[in-house]
Amino acid sequence: MxxxxxxxxxxxxxxxxxxxxxxxxxxxxxxxxxxxxxxxxxxxxxxxxxxxTPQYIKDAAKKALDDGFTFYTPVPGYPDLRQAICDKFKRDNNLDYKPENIVVSTGAKQSLANAVLSLVNPGDEVIVFSPYWVSYEEMVKLAEGTTVQLIGSLENDFKVTAQELEAAITPRTKLIMYSSPCNPTGAVFSREELGAIAEVVSRNPQVYVLADEIYEYINFVGEHVSIAQFEEIKDRVITVNGFSKGYAMTGWRVGYLAASKEIACACEKMQSQITSGTCAMTQRAALAALQGGRSxxxxxxxxxxxxxxxxxxxxxxxxxxxxxxxxxxxxxxxxxxxxxxxxxxxxxxxxxxxxxxxxxxxxxxxxxxxxxxxxxxxxxxxxxxxxxxxxxxxxxxxxxxxxxxx
Ligand SMILES: Cc1ncc(COP(=O)(O)O)c(C=O)c1O
CATH class of the missing domain: 3.90.1150.10 (Aspartate Aminotransferase, domain 1)
Known part of the structure; x- marks a missing residue:
């Protein structure tokens, strides 16, 4: 040289x-x-x-190693883990999904990135409820989309209203992203607030919703509402969740999304070319976590x-x-x-x-x-x-x- x-x-x-x-x-x-x-x-x-991380989850990972879970995993996750995630959606959120709707990833972060990269074309507008989690904007940038920050007022606990959303939607709007409970504000959308937002989305058929529910279990008001529960828009909602916060499993790197079959397949394709299925023993630990409930x-x-x-x-x-x-x-x-x-x-x-x-x-x-x-x-x-x-x-x-x- x-x-x-x-x-x-x-x-x-x-x-x-x-x-x-x-x-x-x-x-x-x-x-x-x-x-x-x-x-x-x-x-x-x-x-x-x-x-x-709770001991029973650690034990499941140790057992997985001893049981030989050391090979490549199916790209969207082990079938029994995907089924357990469907059971969780039914139990906690009254949502019906099949394993074909679920993609397990290397953290909720990858689930979010998979969804953004699978849906957003260059020039598409992505409405991000602001304040928002740091990585949303960079993911949209990676997809060459345009972030439209919609700022919730301090007086409304930083929550964007359905009216504000309606005024921000344009023919180029492809996706709406938010977290509830919210990082960084801790705000939690109520059923009425999400119902009104769902109603706006239902009138704009080109718009999808990426709902980040990673803090679902860390909720001090009681009711957690998933926007996918509003049946008229369910097929246009991608719900992201994971294990990092609720089960104190940040270093294990496992999260998941639930979406229509078409979107789940697209996310699986994206993941197949970038990381493949996530870590084998982590998935066994995640399965044990879900089977242990939420106590x-x-x-x-x-x-x-x-x-x-x-x-x-x-x-x-x-x-x-x-x-x-x-x-x-x-x-x-x-x-x-x-x-x-x-x-x-x-x-x-x-x-x-x-x-x-x-x-x-x-x-x-x-x-x-x-x-x-x-x-x-x-x-x-x-x-x-x-x-x-x-x-x-x-x-x-x-x-x-x-x-x-x-
Ligand atoms: C709002 C939000 N979404 C997603 C994530 C990423 O979670 P994971 O560790 O499962 O990738 C975080 C982590 O800080 C977060 O705060």
């Missing part, structure tokens, strides 16, 4: 150059750098349960509820935070505009939520994520999936740091 060749810069694709690094991961990286310098950083930036999730939810209530009490003492009460998931998402224009002890002016998040990291040593990553540049996301003492300490530090702003 000549020197000239060795020094030639790598020309990366426009596709990858246009893509942003995940902001949640970027903030966690900064927090780790500080921690490596010996600073005691409390990280509330990650969307990850702090619980171990382990219910125990974790009680802890998340206690922490949410504790954190909401603590933030009452922070005058510049406007924090809607989350109905699910494990985040709080305050509007922090009350601090814009204030000056830090070292003379920097806080002009954005990013400035404030960096100040809290550098001064209070608490890491959180700037809301811009979620389409909400006036907000900051704090994960409440941390031990009670850590949360208490974190919000005392934040309060003290913010009190120094003038």
């Amino acid at each position: 000549s020197d000239a060749t060795a020094l030639a810069p790598v020309v990366l694709s426009d596709r990858i150059n246009a893509m942003q690094e995940s902001q949640t991961i970027a903030m966690a990286k900064k927090a780790r750098e500080l921690a490596a310098q010996g600073v005691d950083v409390i990280s509330l930036s990650f969307g990850e349960p702090d619980f171990q 382990s999730a219910d125990e974790m939810v009680e802890a998340y509820r206690r922490r949410r209530d504790m954190v909401l009490e603590l933030v009452k003492d922070i005058p510049g935070f406007r924090t809607p009460t989350p109905s699910g998931a494990f985040y709080i998402f305050p509007d922090v505009t009350g601090y814009f224009g204030k000056t830090t002890p070292t003379g920097e002016v806080i002009n954005s939520a990013m400035d404030l998040a960096l100040y809290m990291l550098n001064d209070g040593h608490v890491a959180a994520v700037d809301g811009a990553a979620f389409g909400a540049p006036n907000c900051i996301r704090f994960s409440t999936a941390a031990a009670d003492e850590k949360l208490r300490e974190a919000f005392i530090r934040i309060k003290n740091s913010l009190a120094k702003l003038v």
